[in-house]
Amino acid sequence: MKNGFSVFxxxxxxxxxxxxxxxxxxxxxxxxxxQTAVLVSGDTYPIQRTGDATLGLQVYRANDCAAxxxxxxxxxxxxxxxxxxxxxxxxxxxRSAIQETCELIYKDNPKDKNLYDMLVEHxxxxxxxxxxxxxxxxxxxxxxxxxDKITAAGGKxxxxxxxxxxxxxxxxxxxxxxAADFLYDSPVQxxxxxxxxxxxDVGARLGNANWQLLHLYAPQSVVKNSAxxxxxxxxxxxxxxxxPSPEALNLPKEFAPPAGCEVxxxxxxxxxxxxxxSLRADAPLYEAPxxxxxxSTNAPAK
Amino acid sequence: xxEISQQKIDASCRVPxxxxxxxxxxxxxxxxxxSVVASLTFHKPDxxxxxxxxxxxxxxxxxxxxxxxxxxxxxxxxxMLWIFARLSETELVLPLVPIVAANIWHLGxxxxxxxILIGDSTGFVWLEFPRGSSVLLFAAFLLIAISAVATFGQxxxxxxxPSHWFLLxxxxxFPWIYSTANLLLASGHPVRGVxxxxxxxxxxDNLIFVWLALVGLGTAFYLLxxxxxRPLHSRFYALFAFWTLMIFGTWCGIPQxxxxxxxxPALTSVASSLLIVPLIAIxxxxxxTVCGANVTCKGGPFCYIKFGTVAFLLSGLMLISSACPHxxxxxxxxxxxxxxxxxxxxxxxxxxxxxxxxxxLPRVMGFGLPFPKFVRWQHWLFMLGIILLVVxxxxxxxxxxxxxxxxxxxxxxxxxxSLPFLRAxxxxxxxxxxGSLLFAANIFVMTFKWKLALIKSVIAYIKSPLExxxxxx
Amino acid sequence: xxxxxxxxxxxxDAEPTATRSTVPMWIFSxxxxxxxxxxxxxDHHGGWFDAKVYGPYASADQLDSYQPKxxxxxxxxxxxxxxxxxxxxxxxxxxxxxxxxxxxxxxSEWVKAKGVQRLTHIPLTGVSGSIMVENQPWNLSMAAMGAxxxxxxxxxxxxxxxxxWGNGMGEVTADDVKAVxxxxxxxxxxxxxxxxxxxxx
Numbered sequence: 022m023k024n025g026f027s028v029f030x031x032x033x034x035x036x037x038x039x040x041x042x043x044x045x046x047x048x049x050x051x052x053x054x055x056q057t058a059v060l061v062s063g064d065t066y067p068i069q070r071t072g073d074a075t076l077g078l079q080v081y082r083a084n085d086c087a088a089x090x091x092x093x094x095x096x097x098x099x100x101x102x103x104x105x106x107x108x109x110x111x112x113x114x115x116r117s118a119i120q121e122t123c124e125l126i127y128k129d130n131p132k133d134k135n136l137y138d139m140l141v142e143h144x145x146x147x148x149x150x151x152x153x154x155x156x157x158x159x160x161x162x163x164x165x166x167x168x169d170k171i172t173a174a175g176g177k178x179x180x181x182x183x184x185x186x187x188x189x190x191x192x193x194x195x196x197x198x199x200a201a202d203f204l205y206d207s208p209v210q211x212x213x214x215x216x217x218x219x220x221x222d223v224g225a226r227l228g229n230a231n232w233q234l235l236h237l238y239a240p241q242s243v244v245k246n247s248a249x250x251x252x253x254x255x256x257x258x259x260x261x262x263x264x265p266s267p268e269a270l271n272l273p274k275e276f277a278p279p280a281g282c283e284v285x286x287x288x289x290x291x292x293x294x295x296x297x298x299s300l301r302a303d304a305p306l307y308e309a310p311x312x313x314x315x316x317s318t319n320a321p322a323k
Numbered sequence: 324x325x326e327i328s329q330q331k332i333d334a335s336c337r338v339p340x341x342x343x344x345x346x347x348x349x350x351x352x353x354x355x356x357x358s359v360v361a362s363l364t365f366h367k368p369d370x371x372x373x374x375x376x377x378x379x380x381x382x383x384x385x386x387x388x389x390x391x392x393x394x395x396x397x398x399x400x401x402x403m404l405w406i407f408a409r410l411s412e413t414e415l416v417l418p419l420v421p422i423v424a425a426n427i428w429h430l431g432x433x434x435x436x437x438x439i440l441i442g443d444s445t446g447f448v449w450l451e452f453p454r455g456s457s458v459l460l461f462a463a464f465l466l467i468a469i470s471a472v473a474t475f476g477q478x479x480x481x482x483x484x485p486s487h488w489f490l491l492x493x494x495x496x497f498p499w500i501y502s503t504a505n506l507l508l509a510s511g512h513p514v515r516g517v518x519x520x521x522x523x524x525x526x527x528d529n530l531i532f533v534w535l536a537l538v539g540l541g542t543a544f545y546l547l548x549x550x551x552x553r554p555l556h557s558r559f560y561a562l563f564a565f566w567t568l569m570i571f572g573t574w575c576g577i578p579q580x581x582x583x584x585x586x587x588p589a590l591t592s593v594a595s596s597l598l599i600v601p602l603i604a605i606x607x608x609x610x611x612t613v614c615g616a617n618v619t620c621k622g623g624p625f626c627y628i629k630f631g632t633v634a635f636l637l638s639g640l641m642l643i644s645s646a647c648p649h650x651x652x653x654x655x656x657x658x659x660x661x662x663x664x665x666x667x668x669x670x671x672x673x674x675x676x677x678x679x680x681x682x683x684l685p686r687v688m689g690f691g692l693p694f695p696k697f698v699r700w701q702h703w704l705f706m707l708g709i710i711l712l713v714v715x716x717x718x719x720x721x722x723x724x725x726x727x728x729x730x731x732x733x734x735x736x737x738x739x740x741s742l743p744f745l746r747a748x749x750x751x752x753x754x755x756x757x758g759s760l761l762f763a764a765n766i767f768v769m770t771f772k773w774k775l776a777l778i779k780s781v782i783a784y785i786k787s788p789l790e791x792x793x794x795x796x
Numbered sequence: 797x798x799x800x801x802x803x804x805x806x807x808x809d810a811e812p813t814a815t816r817s818t819v820p821m822w823i824f825s826x827x828x829x830x831x832x833x834x835x836x837x838x839d840h841h842g843g844w845f846d847a848k849v850y851g852p853y854a855s856a857d858q859l860d861s862y863q864p865k866x867x868x869x870x871x872x873x874x875x876x877x878x879x880x881x882x883x884x885x886x887x888x889x890x891x892x893x894x895x896x897x898x899x900x901x902x903x904s905e906w907v908k909a910k911g912v913q914r915l916t917h918i919p920l921t922g923v924s925g926s927i928m929v930e931n932q933p934w935n936l937s938m939a940a941m942g943a944x945x946x947x948x949x950x951x952x953x954x955x956x957x958x959x960x961w962g963n964g965m966g967e968v969t970a971d972d973v974k975a976v977x978x979x980x981x982x983x984x985x986x987x988x989x990x991x992x993x994x995x996x997x
Contacts, residue, residue: 022483022562025475025491032492035569036499036529042574042590043525044503050847051583052518060864064877082446085380091656095580098852099862161862182864190730198582199850200517208446208508209519211582215656215727216379218734240368248738250368254375305864308848312864329808410811485814548812557817567827585851589842593834600827604819648841 057201060305069205070299077296080289082208084252091212092203092221094194094302096309097186101164103156105144107177115176116144119155122167126156158183181312194222194302196309202302217249224301231271233294234286239276255290258282328412333687335414336405339421339470340687341770343401344680346429348759348766350393351673353436355756357386362749365742376440384451385439391449391531391668392460393432396497397425398676399538400467403490405683406545407471410487411478417470424466431459445509447519449527457505461498468494485561489541492569493534500529517583528576531664532642535672536568536635540605542679543632547612550625550682556611564604571597575642579651588648595646602639605632622699627678630706634670638663641717653728658741658748659720662713669755670709677701677762684769693768697761704758712751719744871967875956878949882941883919883957891961898936899929902961911997912968915954916976917987919943925989940984947973 022028056065070078081087108115123137136157143153155178156167168178184196198221203209212220227233235242238256240249256270258278269283278284286294305311361382363370371377400421408415415421435452438444444451452460471494475487504526507514514522548555555561574594577587609632620626641663644650654660681698685691692698719741726732726740843849846856853859880889886898893900901907906915906929919942926935942950947970954968987995 022488024481024483025472025487028483028488028491029495031488031566032495032569035492035566035573036496038570039525039529039573040499040503043576043587044507044522046845047518047521047583047587048507048514050845051516051521052514054516054847082444083442084375084378085384085444085446087446087448088380088383093580093582095652095655096852097652180864182862187728187730191732197850200582200584200847202582203520204516206516207513207519209517210446211517211520213448213578213656213660214658215723215734216738244735246735246739248365248368248735248742250364250370250378251372252378253372307863308850308859310859310863412811484812545812548814549809555812555814557819558814559816559819561814563819563823580851582850584845584847585841585843585849585853586838586845588851589838592841593838596834596837597827597830600823600830603826604823 051200054200054204056204057306057308060307060310064304066201066304066306067204070296073292073295074299075296077292077294077299078206078210080255080293081210081296084293086220087210087212089212089214089216089249090218090220091215092219092300093198093211094188094196094219094221095186096184096189096197098184099161100158100183100185101156101161102154102158102181102183103164103167104152104154104179104181105171105176106152106179108150109175109177111175112146114174115171118170118174118176119144122170123155126159126163158185182310184309184311188219192226193219195313196302196305196311198302199306199309201306201308220297220300221302222300224298225303228298230294230298233297234290235270235272237290237293238270238284238286239272242273242276252290255287255293257285257287259285329409330689332408332412332414333405333683334689335418336408336687337689337773339404339415339418339425340401340683341773342422342425343397343428344684344766345770346425346432347394347398347401348763350389350397350429350432351759352756352763354386354389354393355752355759357382357389359749359752359756361386362745362752365745366749375442381440381442384444384448385436388439388449388451389432389436390673392435392452393429395535395668395672395676396464397428398680399493399535399542399672400464400471402542402676402679402683403493403538404467404471404474405687406486406490406542407474410480410484410545411474412480413474413477415470416473416477420470421467424463424470427459427466428463431456431463434459447504447508447523449530450504450509450523454505454509457501457509461501461505464497464501468498484545485555485558485565486541486545488562488565489537489544492565493537493541496529496534496537500526500534520581521577521583521587524576524578524581526576529573531667532575532639533569533572535667536572536639539631539635539672539675540564540568542675543628544608546624546628546679546682547609547632550620550628551613551616551618553612553616556608560604560608564601564608567597567601567604571595571601575646578655579646579648580655592646592648595643598639598643602636602643606636609633609636622702624678624682624698626702627674627681627705630702631671631675631678634666634674634709638666638671641666653724654720655724657720657723657727658716658745659724662716662720665716666709666713670713674705674709677705680766684766688769688773690772692765693772694761694765697765701758701761704754704761708751708754708758710751711754712748715744715747715751719748871952871955872959874949875952875954876960878945878953879956882945883953886938891957896936898938899927899932899934901957902963904929904963907957908963908965909997912954912958912972913976914992914995914997915958916950916968916973917980917992917995919945919950919953920973920977920980921984922986923989923992924986927989927992935989937986940986943984947971947977 022031056067058064059066105119123140140153140155156164164180168180171178188194202221232243236244237252239251240247259282261281261283265283266285268285270286272284305313360371360377361379364379375381404415404421431452435456438453438456439451443453445453475491504522507522508519513519544555544561571594575591575598577583577591579588579592581588613629618625620629645654645660645663681692722744723737723741726737840854841851843853843855849856849859853862887893887901891900891902906918909915918938920940922938922940924937926933942953945953951968951970951973957963958965958968
């Protein structure tokens with residue numbers, strides 16, 4: 022290039038293009054996002070944190086917990102379960118439709134034959150009917166065709182959508198994390214290293230405040246061989262007054278303070294725990310659908 | 324070319340460069356020491372439980388920022404000023420400005436590092452410095468850029484050399500990305516929700532991959548031909564590499580599994596696959612310029628820059644692989660990403676800049692290095708340290724990722740799969756720390772000698788008898 | 797004047813130059829091929845910049861087709877919420893109604909009818925005049941409480957009513973509601989009690 026000005030223009034174009042793509046466009050698309058509706062129940066999501074949980078986010082930031090923990094669940098695919106919920110008027114036709122469907126599928130997977138045999142027994146005429154899973158973790162096409170066949174025979178069928186992925190199988194979450202999960206967070210603490218477990222859904226998974234406080238003070242007392250450093254500076258060790266404090270931690274012997282003393286959480290510890298307990302990502306959304314656990318009604322079984 | 328003139332050019336850079344390099348060296352040592360501290364927490368979790376400011380969450384970001392903002396950027400700016408002065412064949416214009424700016428910069432970094440250690444970080448990765456500190460850094464950068472552009476403007480040879488393109492682009496790049504990121508994230512009104520993360524990733528990629536590549540390659544394309552004694556191959560290849568690096572490299576930031584709409588990671592995947600093109604071009608330039616040169620490097624600056632350029636190519640390949648969805652399913656959230664970042668910052672940039680400093684400093688100061696043997700030792704320590712650090716983190720990361728794919732492994736099991744490799748990486752960091760101490764020894768002793776000589780000359784001037792004019796009767 | 801060790805023989809070093817060899821064509825072709833492949837990849841995985849499409853879904857259509865439309869259970873849960881907000885105040889959260897306010901829905905033959913047409917009319921047009929519910933006369937008026945609800949929401953409420961409190965009847969779909977709404981027309985008048993009793997189910 023001929024002169025400094027043309028170099029400047031070249032750099033301006035290159036950086037300007039990515040500025041438009043990764044700064045301006047997300048600002049317009051995601052930066053103006055509002056609450057979204059939860060599938061099924063019609064609630065809005067997310068709900069803004071209040072009180073200690075909001076302050077807890079700042080304690081999380083100050084200690085840079087995001088250096089070791091992520092707050093994002095990943096999903097690698099979707100699978101479907103097909104559940105029979107009613108036999109309708111013509112149980113024989115429905116049973117034969119089920120048999121036809123399953124045989125086609127289990128023909129390719131002989132190890133599922135045991136499941137099929139159990140299913141046949143479950144649906145035998147002598148037993149009173151109760152809902153049963155016909156197909157487990159199949160693709161959408163198989164689920165839809167099975168569903169159509171059985172509905173045509175008069176039966177009532179539900180297909181359940183289940184996200185799949187290593188994080189979900191491990192129990193770290195029920196669906197992938199999406200932008201709506203972080204709508205009210207500032208600063209967003211997504212994390213980039215999983216030295217410790219993912220925390221996106223920890224409020225649902227480990228929602229016990231006492232466990233969380235113990236884990237902060239002495240991680241090795243609740244998780245053997247934990248690599249997490251103890252955050253003792255979030256707690257105070259003080260002499261027991263007339264009566265032990267109701268907030269004192271109930272520590273095992275190796276981690277207990279000297280006799281006559283108790284470990285009491287400071288406000289930062291309580292705020293951090295409130296924040297951790299507020300971390301949930303279990304509402305089904307349009308962009309991350311899944312079938313949640315069934316809501317019970319008063320209807321008698323048909 | 325006039326010999327005296329070149330000495331004058333070098334001498335004009337002396338004080339600004341010393342101001343920049345002195346602080347930079349100190350931050351390199353501090354940063355690597357903090358990295359060692361952070362790494363030690365994996366040997367025994369409660370090693371630093373007494374001190375809140377030494378936990379992993381404080382030490383690691385402080386270490387990263389100290390190395391990047393404290394060492395890499397000021398050293399880069401110093402080398403850039405010298406290259407501009409040399410290529411322009413004029414003395415450094417406005418020499419006082421970089422001196423003031425260097426002090427402002429190092430003050431800003433100091434405030435920032437202290438803020439991170441006491442828990443006052445902003446919470447944004449690579450932008451942890453508080454607002455006041457960021458303003459100081461931005462102002463200092465602009466001041467140095469003014470001096471650099473002014474020197475560039477005074478050039479005698481009007482045709483631009485490839486290094487000019489890379490370095491000038493870098494002068495635009497940093498202020499734009501730094502101001503955008505700070506205004507939108509770390510200001511009083513940050514953007515909403517996950518947009519913060521997207522802008523943060525854009526900033527990190529542009530700073531660590533693209534900016535360091537622009538400056539490092541600009542330096543390498545200046546010094547490799549000079550040290551090899553052959554011309555750069557070739558001008559048009561370098562132009563191609565420049566354009567493609569800038570255009571494709573700047574889109575490579577978004578991780579694959581991010582909680583953002585699918586088009587963002589898809590664009591990153593596409594751009595990363597296209598990144599192979601500038602890497603090929605740079606590899607060809609490197610091979611054709613360097614291979615076959617009749618120069619042995621003996622652990623000198625030539626070795627540094629060769630190693631650094633190869634490290635850049637590897638770091639680029641690692642970046643491309645982590646944007647491939649199938650591989651990122653294993654490597655995301657593991658030490659592999661950390662390995663790529665360390666290879667880029669330490670393996671490529673720190674080594675190239677150290678080599679450049681060793682090459683230019685004797686010329687700028689006017690006398691040789693006080694410990695010439697240290698150059699070779701440091702080269703070996705850095706090389707061993709980088710290989711140990713990057714290979715162990717990368718392999719540990721892949722093992723961690725493979726363990727994470729098995730649902731029945733708890734997070735403890737996953738970490739334990741990579742622990743031996745983490746512990747090996749501490750050794751790599753120790754080698755690097757040792758090497759940086761050798762570097763610091765050279766720089767500080769040189770500075771001290773120069774200051775001593777300056778003081779001696781001032782004293783001699785004061786003591787010398789005043790010349791009086793003869794009074795004619 | 798000073799006695800620092802100078803470089804023994806300070807030679808001026810030449811500034812580097814660059815050759816002018818051309819860039820071969822194959823690297824441009826490679827770039828173009830990669831751009832093409834990248835465009836294909838983006839087409840398959842990029843969701844075409846839709847804000848709602850997240851991996852592993854490939855497009856907005858696919859995401860839409862994967863939404864759980866499965867039957868009664870989903871609708872019932874949603875219907876429960878909407879019922880409690882819109883209808884429960886008068887008809888009771890337990891469906892038992894309130895004297896002089898609204899008739900019961902639990903066990904009501906209006907709810908448990910085989911067809912859903914008549915039932916769907918009620919919230920869309922409102923009722924006035926006298927009707928019999930479970931052999932009790934009710935002479936009240938009801939506004940068109942469901943007219944403002946979208947089809948799917950009203951269908952969910954009616955499904956919930958039909959499934960709950962021992963009624964055990966099947967669902968009302970959004971299409972049913974749409975059909976009835978279309979049949980009613982733009983300006984519905986509240987149905988008179990006698991009219992309603994004669995209506996087909």
